[in-house]
């Protein structure tokens with residue numbers, strides 16, 4: 001009998017510090033995720049945690065993790081050559097092929113919300129012409145909270161970038177919440193040919209979506225990724241359920257026409 | 265084929281079955297109830313007919329046989345791990361029609377939901393043979409007829425305990441040999457046709473009404489009344505939620521296990537995420553979540569029937585005397601109000 005919660009040991013290839021509390025773990029694996037999906041990472045005798053794939057390639061996957069508790073703290077003690085246990089990939093990711101290809105892409109992210117869109121942004125950066133254009137608005141609490149800083153800086157040549165910190169001023173960065181910069185996006189120039197991706201903490205996603213709609217963006221062009229407590233990732237434990245929807249199965253990515261009804 | 269067997273003969277059959285089967289049935293545990301001098305009736309292995317409680321509803325449901333409150337998933341040692349094992353025997357369970365219907369409802373979640381079969385449930389499910397206990401109870405918490413769970417044909421044997429003997433219908437021929445030579449007597453089980461308690465099933469016409477119902481003031485009552493103890497979900501025949509946790513058996517963490525434990529959406533913390541986000545922070549919000557799952561969300565997803573089977577166990581177990589049927593009545597009123605407002 002197949003056991004879908006059986007974890008598979010995988011070798012850590014590389015560990016990289018992204019910011020004070022975030023590290024990226026490159027793990028050896030043949031799993032082929034799609035952009036926006038997540039896996040259950042675990043350390044036996046400690047526990048499991050759902051983590052988005054922040055990049056992937058032939059034989060490897062990246063996970064960018066913030067240490068906040070039991071499992072993530074323990075993962076932070078691991079080094080290259082050590083073992084992490086994985087199962088997945090789970091959930092429905094971004095409709096990159098189906099909906100985003102050839103369009104003007106607007107991505108608005110807050111904090112570690114960058115992790116679940118990073119692999120998609122890399123695809124756009126490495127394949128010029130795959131999408132028409134990319135506008136990236138990324139906001140962080142403070143300088144210490146910036147993740148993928150080198151990558152963010154390198155994207156300035158390729159994308160239209162607005163980077164901002166909540167209160168502090170640093171060179172080339174704006175000050176303020178991402179919501180304040182939504183109106184700077186040239187939606188009018190995009191005609192009908194664009195899609196908007198919003199990822200971050202729940203209040204940030206809500207208010208950013210409201211801002212976007214004020215700029216005339218229709219609901220069906222807005223995409224979000226939800227985070228919920230998960231304890232199985234396969235539609236059994238019930239923790240992630242909202243109404244008839246299981247975030248681990250039908251999400252974490254939702255179109256706003258559906259997401260707006262997902263009231264807890 | 266129908267038979268009539270004395271308790272002595274039935275115990276003989278139990279003994280013969282026991283080489284191949286574990287027999288599980290509702291059993292009385294004297295003095296183990298919530299209050300001193302009260303008993304508790306819950307499922308356990310039995311060897312004799314006399315141990316089985318036929319004339320009262322069990323406090324706890326049959327689901328505990330298939331999905332125990334705590335269940336090991338994996339055992340870990342230094343650098344190896346293995347799946348937990350289950351009994352090599354098959355499992356015979358004595359269940360009332362509502363308990364049988366409850367298992368059908370649980371199957372939709374454990375088996376197939378999202379394209380995944382839960383191996384731990386599946387391996388138990390495959391072992392089960394059902395003995396349906398004819399139900400003549402109708403205590404004042406039962407509402408199986410309203411939920412359409414009063415009848416079933418999903419059983420291998422049906423039994424009724426009458427005049428110190430068992431009448432048995434043998435539907436599954438694999439059990440025929442055990443009854444060879446026993447007194448033949450026609451027996452077709454009867455089913456409840458009416459309950460004292462009736463529930464009008466809510467009709468939520470669309471998402472807008474649903475959204476308004478979620479924030480309706482009717483739920484606020486439970487902020488005061490419900491103490492979020494989770495007794496209702498533990499006793500519920502159909503609740504399936506669980507939490508997965510790892511534990512280390514010793515100081516240095518060299519051996520341990522991954523296990524799952526029943527979880528309750530009525531208890532604070534069910535949705536807590538790292539970073540301090542949580543949802544449904546009041547008892548009223550959590551009540552709304554539970555009741556809507558039983559009477560709307562589940563059916564919206566799986567289509568055929570509502571999740572609640574009308575066993576009434578949640579009503580009996582609630583220390584605050586909160587009744588799901590009264591709550592559903594209030595919900596019906598709230599829906600009518602919202603719909604009337606919409607049509608103005």
Ligand SMILES: Cc1cc2nc3c(=O)[nH]c(=O)nc-3n(C[C@H](O)[C@H](O)[C@H](O)COP(=O)(O)OP(=O)(O)OC[C@H]3O[C@@H](n4cnc5c(N)ncnc54)[C@H](O)[C@@H]3O)c2cc1C
Nearest residue numbers: 049050051052065066068069070071072536537538539540
């Ligand atoms: C689909 C999905 C994708 C995700 N992707 C990522 C990702 O790419 N990267 C990532 O880092 N995380 C991601 N997460 C979040 C991650 O799963 C959790 O951070 C992780 O499960 C925490 O597990 P833990 O055992 O380390 O923490 P636990 O020990 O379980 O601690 C969490 C609990 O402790 C409390 N707690 C811990 N830290 C804090 C805090 N800072 N503030 C307030 N309370 C706290 C909370 O009550 C919380 O419930 C994702 C989650 C989901 C659902």
Ligand code: SF4
Nearest residue numbers: 500572573575576578
């Ligand atoms: S909600 Fe109450 S009545 Fe319905 S199945 Fe659960 S315990 Fe029984």
Ligand code: SF4
Nearest residue numbers: 490491493494496582
């Ligand atoms: S409804 Fe009753 S049994 Fe359920 S959590 Fe509230 S107080 Fe406890």
Ligand code: FES
Nearest residue numbers: 230233237238248
């Ligand atoms: S995480 Fe268990 S049901 Fe979604």
